[in-house]
Amino acid sequence: MLAIKSVAEQVFTALAYHKRPMLAYHVFFSLLALLALSPLAGWALAGLIELSGYSMLGNEDLVRFLATPLGVAWMIAAASVFAFLLFFQAAGMLLIAARNQDDVFHTASNALWQVLKRFRQLMKLAAMQVVCHLLLAAPSVIALVWLFQWLLGGYDIYYVINAYPTELFYFLPMAAMLCIALLLGNGLLYASWSLALPAMLLDGYSPRLALTRSWQLIKGARFQVARIILFAALFTLLLPILFTVAFDALGSALMAWLPGPLILQVTLMGLLIVIYVLLAVVLAFFAVGVNSLLLLKLYLRCCGHQPTPLTELEPRTTARLAWAFEAALAVIAISQLVWIAHSFDERDTVSNIAHRGASWDAPENSLAAIAVAIEQGADYIELDVQQTADGTLVLLHDRDLLRVAGDRRAIWDIEYDELAQLDAGSWFSVEFADQRVPTLEQAIELIRGRANLYLEIKTAPQMPNLVADTVAELQRLNFVEQTVVAALSPRVLNQALALEPDLRASLLVHTAIGTMAGHPYDMLGLRDGIVTPSQVRAARxxxxxxxxxxxxxxxxxxxxxxxxVDGIITDVPALLTEVMQERNELNRSERLLLRMRHWVW
Incomplete structure (x- = not known):
């Protein structure tokens, strides 16, 4: 019934025929999304977060927030906005390729107007699908969380990631089956409702009836439809990935091979960036266009209609739209280049913060790692502090000693005299067999006068006095001015600052939603994957x-x-020292080329 080859031929024929107005619509939509839709959605979602009482959500607060009714509403709203934007773009493409009631094709501007008139219907359709998909996924997600807690909840997550306990190999196949069930169920639901958008646009169904109509049309052919849609999705997803990899390889090879004056290299780099942006925009259009036309062709087939003949001339002039599209592409490309140039910062120095000491060269949080980090030029030594059963402040990342000393006991269940006898270095290398879990005092005395301390307080309910005792120890050792206290939880930092206002504080953030403003801290420590130039400007x-x-x-x-950025936390402080030395030896032009090269390649 539904042959991939036959449908693909119709899709690519239609794309070739309608490419000009569809390209123009792609530009219209992109500008509208950039200037209006995305900012409005961002403001609305930020308003929901503001109602929660948080201005920025990290790991702990994020989980707590999403578990509240307001958090669930935010998650549904965010997913609905994303789905709505996809529907909005696909709807215009679909209308352009389908004749209206007067048996003529829509122009790009007319398609945009028709989609805008259906704003509420598209939003409702997106929200209904998102809610149903989340409800269908909920049992698998709950079972996955329960399975993890049952098999691996007794381990520190860092031990699971690095040591691969036996229970992990029981968890993975069962988790894989749950994930397959989740993907299969949601995939079939998506396929069953995939024709709701054309049903609503072309035949005037309400969102609810459009979903019902789609289900009825695909009944009996869900696996065939799912196969075609999955094939198209993989094709359109892999295409930009392969393009990026190929372009990166080409750019790297050209920049490594090209001799001659610096101005020639800078010119080539700028040209490559413009070409990259232009091609990326075209590929984005191609991906959306293929998927939109696929929905149209599937709908026509499932309804029993013959594909619309494409031999007649389109009743519109496309030349001006084509020139407008090409001009818009040029403006976008130039804007991207200007944006990249303005994203660069003139400063070439950052604080070198050694993560748990030089933890690639010595056991983490050990005195050896601290000493090596200082020798390698670290400005700060980042360490993790916890507390033993008898209240001694010690340096340890995990909640137990399994990974670093082979002892399953939690740190709060062992007294320091016994802890001091355990080998905490052989796990890294036999040459560090003499290393023990050090106290905070030992670390400070080693650091004093040679570097500063970046101290993450690893709290747990079993260590209720950890924050107060840590602050008291910094005060006793007269090391407050040389210390930055850090934590993933704002409450920990607030408690520390209440006890010692002269401390500098850094909020560590793995995942963030919301704005940066409103926290009484000196620093934000963000995971590398979420740092962007706009966040740097917002921090400023x-x-x-x-x-x-x-x-x-x-x-x-x-x-x-x-x-x-003001500081880089790294496991290899020697490499960061080397990078900064290299940059200090470059002139301004060479530095610009280096920035452009590392930004793109």
Whole structure:
């Protein structure tokens, strides 16, 4: 009934025939989304977060927030907005390729107007599908969480990631089956409702009836439809990925091979960036166009209609739209180039923050790792503090000693005298067999006068006095001015600052939603995957220093320095020292070329 080859031929024929107005609509939609839809959606979602009482959500607060009715509403709203934007773009493409009641094709501007008139219907359709998909996924997600807690909940997550306990190999196949069930169920539901959009647009169904109509049309052919849609999705997803990989390889090869003066290299780099942006926009259009036309052709087939003949001339002039599209592409490309140039920061120095010491060269949080990090030029030594059963402050990341000493006991269940006898270095290398879990006092005395301390307080209910005792120890050792206290929880930092207002504080953020403003901290420590130039600028406006973690390769170090971050947390402080020395030896033009090269390649 539904042959992939036959449908693909019709889709690509229609795309070739309608490419001009569809390209123009793609530009219209992109500009509308950039200037109006995305900002409005962002403001609305930010308003929901503001109602929650948080201005920025990290890991702990994010989980707590999403577990509330307001958090569930935010999640549904965010997913609905994303689905709505996809429907909005696909709807215009679909209308352009289908004749209206007067048996003529829609122009790009007319299609945009028709879609705008159906704004509420599209939003309702998106919200209905999102809610149903979330409800269908909920049992599998709950079962996945329960399975993890049952098999691996007794381990520290860092131990699971690095040591691969036996229970992990029981968990993975069962988790895979749950994920397959989740994907299969939601995939079939998506396929069953895939024709709701054309049903609503072309035959005037309400969102609810359009979903019912789609279900009826695909009944008996769900696996065939799912196969075609999955094939198209994989094709359109892989195409830009392959393009990016190929273009990166080409750019790297050209920049490595090209001799001659610096101005020639800078010119070529700028030209490559413009070409990259232009091709990326075209590929984005191609992906959306293929998927939109696929929905149209499937709908016509399932309804029993013959495909619309494409031999007659389109009743519109496309030349001006084509020129407008090409001009818009040029403006976008130039804007991207200007944006990249303005994203660079003139400063070339950052704080070198050694993550748990030089943890690639010595056991993490050990005195050896601290000593090596200082020798490698670290400005700050980032360490993790916890508390033993008898109240001694010690340096340890995990909640138990399984990974570093082979002891399953939690740190709060062992007294320091016994802890001091355990080998905490052989797990890394036999040459560090003499290393023990050090106390905070030992670390401070080693650091004093040679570097500063970046101290993450790893709280747990079993250590109720940890924050107060840590602050008291910093005060006793007269090391407050040389210390930055850090935590994933704002409550921990607020408690520390209440006890010692002169402390500097850094909020560590793995995942963030919301704005940066409103926190009484000196610094934000963001995971490398969520740091963007706009966040750097927002941190400047809010008077925060911005640190990024954990960055361990040369290219990313260059990129974050170019963004203008204030500090880089790394496991290899020697590499960051080397990178900064290299940059200090370059002139302004060479530095510009380096920035452009590391930004793109």
């Amino acid at each position: 406006r809010s008077d925060y220093a911005l640190h990024v973690w954990t960055v361990n390769n040369r290219r990313d170090m260059h990129r974050f320095i170019d963004m203008g």
